[in-house]
Amino acid sequence: QSVLTQPPSVSGAPGQRVTISCTGSSSNIGAGYDVHWYQHLPGTAPKLLIYGKNNRPSGVPDRFSGSKSGTSASLAITGLQAEDETDYYCQSYDDSLTGWVFGGGTKLAVL
């Protein structure tokens, strides 16, 4: 059971917009900690997508964006492409656990 809750799967057609939610609590996201997002193709190194208040590392297209409100956060992907089909994880910090926490991951299917 992950501290941060993500939907197991989402799907969308090419060109569409999808969002992936990440729900936490008052000891992590609600405590003011930023939520960061990673893209992970199994067998490869996880890749940082979004950090802090909607910042993208060099090379990440602006089709990816992040937002946060209260105890939840979301990753939005616009102009869905076949190459986006993989796993996505959210991450934050938790005061109660005094450590970093992740979501359980969401598998994105591009139909």
Added chain:
Amino acid sequence: QVQLQESGPGLVKPSQTVSLTCIVSGGSITSGGYSWSWIRQNPGKGLEWIGFINNSGDTRYNPSLKSRVFISGDTSKNQFSVKLRSVTAADTGVYFCARGIVAAGTVGEYFHPWGQGTLVIVSS
């Protein structure tokens, strides 16, 4: 460009200690402002932070693993390692090393970059 590469034994017997190493290239583990973490992914599950060592050699561990984990650094080889003792099948998974960063204007660390991971199988 910082790169990380994990290595480990692959197969470990239950109750033994598994040791994994992360070699860092393109940057120093003594550089200020960074920490160096171990993170794992059990089969079919999400990611779990194991612990970190920072540039000063201070360590912090996930409370759920604290009694079994030890992280150390070797500045001469620019690498850091994790030892997990008394392993069980529940410790089977892919183990990643990653650099932790706190950027200006960001509340809380994020991890970038990551290594590709090393698979650990606990089995007799």
